[in-house]
Amino acid sequence: MSHCTAVAVGPPEAPRRTFVGQTWDWMESVAGMSSALEWRRDDGPSLLAYAFPGLWVGAGLNSAGLALCWTSAELGKPNQVPRVGLPAYVLLAHLLYQPTLDAAIEAAKRGRHAGWFTFVMADGEGRLLNLEGSPAELAVEWGKGRMVRSGFASEQMKRRK
Secondary structure, three states, X not given: OOOOOEEEEOOOOOOOOOEEEEOOOOOHHHOOOOEEEEEXXXXXXXXXXXEEOOEEEEEEEEOOOOEEEEEXXXXXXXXXXXXXXXXXXXXXXXXXXXXXXXXXXHHHHHOOEOOOEEEEEEOOOOOEEEEEEXXXXXXXXXXXOEEEEOXXXXXXXXXXX
């Protein structure tokens, strides 16, 4: 796989446990600049995030038990044009402000997406979720056991290739 890979594992593959992680295969120029960000919030879940200067949440988990990792989606396909809208960098932070995966889906549906993204999320109950977006659409796909994403992998987005 040529870029970042996001993964999630939960029951039955990992009984009574849920794991979310990713490789971060991008921009060697930012090597050594990452940090862990703890954001205690009075209104909504607090966050523990992987951050870079200018990217306050790159991946993370919240105090409600949600975890999120992401990878970029495929660009360069015919008729793919970004638009004015919500950047994936802002959306992923907003999704981690949500108390449940269902609330995260609703938040993603409300946004007018500027570009392309593939988010892998999970909760403390072992539910696995893939949200894939483009300026034209949003795909919501639930998983069980394990999920691996590098670029678009949902059935909805693969049909667009």
